[in-house]
Amino acid sequence: MKTSQEASSFNSLLRKCPRCGADNSSITPLVYSWHEWTLKSCIICKFVYLENPPGYEALVAEYAWERNHGDRSVRMRKEYPFTYNFSRLWKKIRRFLIRKPNKLANRVSKFFLPGVVVDIGCGTGDYLAKLPNTYQPLGIEISEELARLATERLSDRKGKVLAMSAIEGLSSVPEGTVSGIIMRSFLEHEQQPVDLLSFAWKALRPGGSAIIKVPNYDSINRKVMGNRWCGFRFPGHVNYFTPESLQEMVESVGFSIKSFGVFDRFYLSDNMWMVANKPRLDS
Ligand SMILES: [Zn+2]
Known part of the structure; x- marks a missing residue:
């Protein structure tokens, strides 16, 4: 190294x-x-x-x-x-x-319509491989080695993995065709978060949703732990969101917020979870 x-x-x-x-x-x-x-x-x-x-x-x-x-x-x-x-x-x-509830799986089954589900920064494809059969997995992964492992892992699900940056990957997906996009611990790494969100919005079909999990810069732990806070990663984390800045950025590209309650952005937790929706044409 x-x-x-x-x-x-x-x-x-x-x-x-x-x-x-x-x-x-x-x-x-x-x-x-x-x-x-x-x-x-x-x-x-x-x-x-x-x-x-x-x-x-x-x-x-x-x-x-x-x-x-x-x-x-x-x-x-x-x-x-x-x-x-x-x-x-x-x-x-x-x-x-504590046996924690599976926050991601719960949100996927509640908010994603059947169809193509994109996992941005899918790693070895572990999560995509576990998706229920109503979903067709599509991974995007910038690391070629991880993308190769994910392709192997998803071969029996007829899943596809794009070894590209998130923006390249999302912009290569036909517009309006995706049911759900997972951005778990991802948006804090993206140097152009507004562009990424806007490509995500384009890729989603009307009624489709994105699940976003990012560290919460407003969490009490950051204030108490200072530079020992687990959200500080150099140079991997390039954006530090607060609930207010995340919501504003997501809405600025056209999303409406589906789920972002008090407990989704609780100040005692280091992370926050949001579900954002691309409104249907008739709504
Ligand atoms: Zn500014």
């Missing part, structure tokens, strides 16, 4: 605010910035984002998503060994005590 100095030899882009387009290059980075990765809070709209993410080619080559989780574990173990060990133990206890 490369050191951060070597990694910075990849071309970094200097991003403007992905929400409102403001140039924040002259303002002071947030204290949550880490090594060469600068987080900015937009001077106009307050959206928090990574200003200098690596380009897509670097994502594929060096920061492929299968590595992101590992990178965070390594960082936590090295920099905060006590928190790291405590949080691992706590997770084990919690898993033992």
Whole structure:
């Protein structure tokens, strides 16, 4: 694995605010910035984002998503060994005590019409492989290795996997043909989240829905844990949504919000869940 100095030899882009387009290059980075990765809070709209993410080619080559989780574990173990060990133990206890409801499967069966279901950043295709038979799986995965594994995994479901970026993948799907789109722990990685949402909207048929799960920057844990918060991942996470900014961005491309209640964005949880719908033509 490369050191951060070597990694910075990849071309970094200097991003403007992905929400409102403001140039924040002259303002002071947030204290949550880490090594060469600068987080900015937009001077106009307050959206928090990574200003200098690596380009897509670097994502594929060096920061492929299968590595992101590992990178965070390594960082936590090295920099905060006590928190790291405590949080691992706590997770084990919690898993033992609470059998959590399957939030994704529940939403899929409640909100997705039968037909094609796209999983963006599908990894090895585990979730798509478990979809009920009323759905036809379509994966999009930027990592070629994971896309290859997913293709194998989905071969008996007649599923297809596109080894492409999310925007390339969604724009290659015929417009108005998809029943459901899963963006689970994905939108926080996308450098052009508004474009991605707008391609998702186009790909969906009227009445189709998107399920979105992202870390909640407004969660109490972020305020308490500061830069040890599990939502901070460098340089993988490039957008830090609050309930308000997520809703505004999703609605700005034409979606209507189907489900985003108090418990979908509860301040004690690190993540939030939204279901957004492409309205039917007659409604
Ligand atoms: Zn902004």
